[in-house]
Structure formats: structure tokens, C-alpha cells
Amino acid sequence: MLKTVLLILTLTEDGATRVTLTESDSPADCEASRDVVTQILTGAGNAPLAALCGETGLRLTPFVHGTPPEAETNLYRVELPKSGGFTIAPLAEGEACAPDTAADPAVWCARSGQSVLPNG
Incomplete structure (x- = not known):
């Protein structure tokens, strides 16, 4: 089952890419959260690389x-097509990910403290 989520990509202090995924009750709620989070991050000097609302089955x-940072041990491949939207998938242990932010879709390899839930 697809859920509306807010996907945020940011740079960490050590230059790595971090991904966060937060569920929303509706597309409108997601857009409101996106606006607030983007303002907060930008005001703190860490403007997001991407802040997108979309649907995913990943939990x-x-x-x-x-x-x-040492707890951000979960790795994900995030694809951002120029036409909009995104896909996100967990990387298996030892699975390679080659970032290519100039491609279509742009590929980001990101870490997170969030882990996949069962049935996610």
C-alpha cells in the first residue's frame, strides 16, 4: 500500500548525503511539512539537496x-527523475551504489538512522 511521504536529502557535516522519510496524512499535509522543514533547514545553514512529497510502499x-552519524548505518539508493517524483530502495549489505546526480534520473546514495520496517 502506498503512503504519502516527505523525502529530504541533506548533506552531513562530513559531506555524506543523508535521507529522511516521514509519512504524512495527505498530500496537502506533506506539502505544508515540506515548506516548514525546508525553511528550518535553510535557516540553520543546511538547505536540503531535495525536499519532495510523493508516494512509496517503503516503510x-x-x-x-x-x-x-555513527548510528546512520542504513544505506539507500534514491532516484530523482527530472519529470518529478522519486524512488527509494534500501541497499543490501555490501551492495554498491554509484551516485550520479547529473543523470536522469539523478542517483543519490544516502545514509540514514531510519531502518526498514517489516512489510516495508
Whole structure:
């Protein structure tokens, strides 16, 4: 079952890409959250690389503020087509990911403290 989610890509202090995925009740709620989160991140000097609302069947554990970098052990491949939307998939242990942000779709390899939930 697809859910509306907010996908955020940001740069970490060490230059890695971080992904967060947060469920929303509706597309309108997602857009409102996107606007607020983008303002907060930009105001803090860490404007998002991408902030998109969309649908996915992937379920992740809730995002927790202040997760230390060493706890961001989950790796994901995120694709952003120029036509809009996104896809996100977990990477298996040892699975390679080659970022190519100039391609269509752009490919981002990102880490997260959020892990895949069962049936996610």
C-alpha cells in the first residue's frame, strides 16, 4: 500500500548525503511539512539537496532528531527523475551504489538512522 511521504536529502557535516522519510496524512499535509522543514533547514545553514512529497510502499522507522552519524548505518539508493517524483530502495549489505546526480534520473546514495520496517 502506498503512503504519502516527505523525502529530504541533506548533506552531513562530513559531506555524506543523508535521507529522511516521514509519512504524512495527505498530500496537502506533506506539502505544508515540506515548506516548514525546508525553511528550518535553510535557516540553520543546511538547505536540503531535495525536499519532495510523493508516494512509496517503503516503510521506515520514525525519524529521530539528533541521531549521531555513527548510528546512520542504513544505506539507500534514491532516484530523482527530472519529470518529478522519486524512488527509494534500501541497499543490501555490501551492495554498491554509484551516485550520479547529473543523470536522469539523478542517483543519490544516502545514509540514514531510519531502518526498514517489516512489510516495508
